[in-house]
Structure formats: structure tokens, C-alpha cells
Amino acid sequence: MIYFILICILFLLMIAASVYAIVQKDLLYAVMATGIISLILSILYYLLQAPDVALTEAAIGVALTTIIFVITIRNTVRMEDETDKKEKFKSAVK
Amino acid sequence: MKKVLVILLLAILGYYTAFTFFGIGFGQPHFVSGIQPVKDIYLAQTVKSLKVSNAVTSIVVNFRGFDTLGEVTVLFLAVTVLGSLLYKKRHEVGQRSVLFSSSSIVTAGSKLLFPAIILLGVYVFVHGHLSPGGGFQGGVIIATGFLLMLLAYENYSVSHTALSIVESLAGITFAGVGLLGFMHGGTFLQNFLPTGVMNNLFSGGIIPIIYIAVGFKVGAELTGVIYTVLHEKGQSNG
Numbered sequence: 389m390i391y392f393i394l395i396c397i398l399f400l401l402m403i404a405a406s407v408y409a410i411v412q413k414d415l416l417y418a419v420m421a422t423g424i425i426s427l428i429l430s431i432l433y434y435l436l437q438a439p440d441v442a443l444t445e446a447a448i449g450v451a452l453t454t455i456i457f458v459i460t461i462r463n464t465v466r467m468e469d470e471t472d473k474k475e476k477f478k479s480a481v482k
Numbered sequence: 483m484k485k486v487l488v489i490l491l492l493a494i495l496g497y498y499t500a501f502t503f504f505g506i507g508f509g510q511p512h513f514v515s516g517i518q519p520v521k522d523i524y525l526a527q528t529v530k531s532l533k534v535s536n537a538v539t540s541i542v543v544n545f546r547g548f549d550t551l552g553e554v555t556v557l558f559l560a561v562t563v564l565g566s567l568l569y570k571k572r573h574e575v576g577q578r579s580v581l582f583s584s585s586s587i588v589t590a591g592s593k594l595l596f597p598a599i600i601l602l603g604v605y606v607f608v609h610g611h612l613s614p615g616g617g618f619q620g621g622v623i624i625a626t627g628f629l630l631m632l633l634a635y636e637n638y639s640v641s642h643t644a645l646s647i648v649e650s651l652a653g654i655t656f657a658g659v660g661l662l663g664f665m666h667g668g669t670f671l672q673n674f675l676p677t678g679v680m681n682n683l684f685s686g687g688i689i690p691i692i693y694i695a696v697g698f699k700v701g702a703e704l705t706g707v708i709y710t711v712l713h714e715k716g717q718s719n720g
Binding site: 439440442443444447448451452455456459460463 | 625629708
């Protein structure tokens with residue numbers, strides 16, 4: 389029973405982190421939130437008896453992807469630009 | 483008219499997806515009645531003839547070894563495309579822009595941690611057939627070790643020639659071991675070495691050889707990716 393509650397809490401944390409990643413305007417914080425999602429996911433894989441996948445998720449999702457995103461943010465812009473999102477979308481569609 | 487067509491198409495697609503999905507007998511011993519499930523054969527063969535204790539490794543490298551070769555090829559292609567997009571001539575690779583240099587605690591600590599991380603990565607891919615982990619995981623751990631050194635030291639550099647030699651040799655080893663199976667057993671990636679005693683380091687036939695090759699390949703590729711991305715100059719503030 390306590391196992392089930394632990395898994396439920398981890399799932400809720402994952403959903404909260406993903407919502408935070410979408411809402412957050414500062415992209416660095418959003419990338420950190422996606423890293424937390426990967427971390428919780430790897431714990432969940434371990435609890436669900438898939439240690440191979442947990443290792444992969446911990447190494448690639450937490451470390452490598454987060455670092456590459458952080459380097460990309462450092463080389464581009466940090467804050468999300470929302471002033472003319474609709475115009476950008478329209479021109480992209482055309 | 484267009485919207486109606488799209489909705490109609492989605493409805494047809496959804497109907498057949500749901501139809502297929504509910505046709506699968508989840509939780510029942512046989513997905514399709516009358517046929518022995520493939521997982522039983524795999525689990526029995528893993529212990530009986532391959533003598534490998536990690537069933538995931540035996541499936542990934544032996545029963546589905548061709549798929550693993552495909553995965554390695556996909557990673558190789560992705561790295562090649564990234565390298566060709568961010569290609570710089572040798573003399574253009576200079577000092578990369580750093581906001582502030584790292585303190586002596588960080589440099590000394592990463593110097594201490596680097597051999598331990600590399601050892602962990604090597605352990606993970608050498609023991610791929612005994613414990614959880616394998617070539618991909620070990621390679622990524624090695625790449626994170628190099629990432630630590632690259633972040634701590636501003637002018638730490640990795641030789642691209644050495645990386646490409648290691649990567650090519652590992653790829654050739656994988657394909658060569660696969661081709662040797664033709665000479666011995668008759669199929670690609672056939673296990674032709676003696677399997678040995680279960681739970682020994684030298685057991686499992688060709689599985690450790692292939693995983694060591696995959697570990698070197700993935701480690702070299704991802705180290706190259708990190709090095710290339712770190713030395714890319716930014717548009718706005720780089």
C-alpha cells in the first residue's frame with residue numbers, strides 16, 4: 389500500500405513539474421523542470437523493476453539533455469519572447 | 483469540406499487503433515491463442531543456451547542484435563549531421579567564451595572525480611551481461627565525465643582524430659563480429675564463442691565484445707557532440 393502511495397506521489401510531482409515547465413517564461417527554469425521530470429521518471433522505472441531503463445533515463449535524460457539545453461540557452465536567449473507570438477505563428481504557417 | 487475530411491480520416495484511424503488495441507489480450511498468458519509467447523522462449527534460452535543473467539542484454543544484443551546495429555547507426559548519423567552543421571575549420575576553434583573561470587575547488591574536485599566516473603562507465607558496459615546497464619548507458623556516463631572536465635577547465639580539449647578513430651574501430655568491431663557469425667553459424671550476429679559458466683565475467687559468447695564496442699562508440703560520439711556544442715559561438719552574447 390505504501391508502495392502504491394509513493395508511486396502516486398511521484399506521478400503527481402512529475403505532472404506538477406511538467407506544468408511548471410510549460411508555464412514558466414524563464415527557459416532555464418523550464419529546462420531544470422524537465423530535468424526533474426527525467427529524474428522522477430528514472431526513480432519510477434527503478435521502482436517498477438526496470439533498472440536498465442532507469443540507468444538510461446538517469447544518464448541521458450537528467451545529465452546529457454539538460455546540459456545540452458543549458459548550453460543552447462547560453463548561446464541564444466534566456467527569456468521566452470511572447471510579444472508577437474500570434475504573428476510569428478501566422479508567418480510560420482504561411 | 484477540408485475539415486470534414488480531416489475529421490473523417492481521424493475517426494477511421496481512431497476506430498482501427500482502438501480495434502487493434504482492444505483485440506490484444508492484456509494480462510492473459512497468451513496474446514494470441516495457440517502460439518507460444520516469444521517471451522517464454524527468450525527467457526528460457528537466455529538461461530539455458532546463452533548463460534547470461536541479464537535477460538534485457540541477451541535480448542538487445544543477441545536475439546535483437548540487428549536492431550541494436552540499427553540504433554548505433556542512427557546515433558552515428560545524428561552525430562554526423564550535427565558535426566556537419568556546426569563544422570568549423572581547425573584555426574577557427576579558439577578559446578571558447580566563458581563568463582567566469584571556475585574556482586580551484588571545482589577544478590581540483592573534477593580532477594579527482596574524472597577517473598572515478600570513467601571507471602564507473604567502463605564497469606557498466608563491461609558488466610553489461612551480468613548487471614543492469616550496458617553499452618549505451620556506460621558510453622553516456624563516460625561522456626558526462628568528459629563534460630565535467632570540459633566545464634571545469636576552459637582550455638581542456640579532446641582530440642577529434644582520436645575520437646573518430648575510436649568510434650570507427652568500435653563500429654568496425656561490431657559489424658566484424660556480426661560478419662564472423664556467417665563463417666561459424668550461418669546467420670548475422672550468430673553466437674560462435676563458447677558461452678562459459680553463468681555469472682562469470684567471461685561468459686555469454688559475443689555479448690561482452692559487442693557491448694564493449696558499443697560503449698566505446700557511444701562514449702566517443704557523445705563526447706564529440708558535447709565538445710562541438712560547447713565550442714559553438716552564440717549569436718547574441720557569445
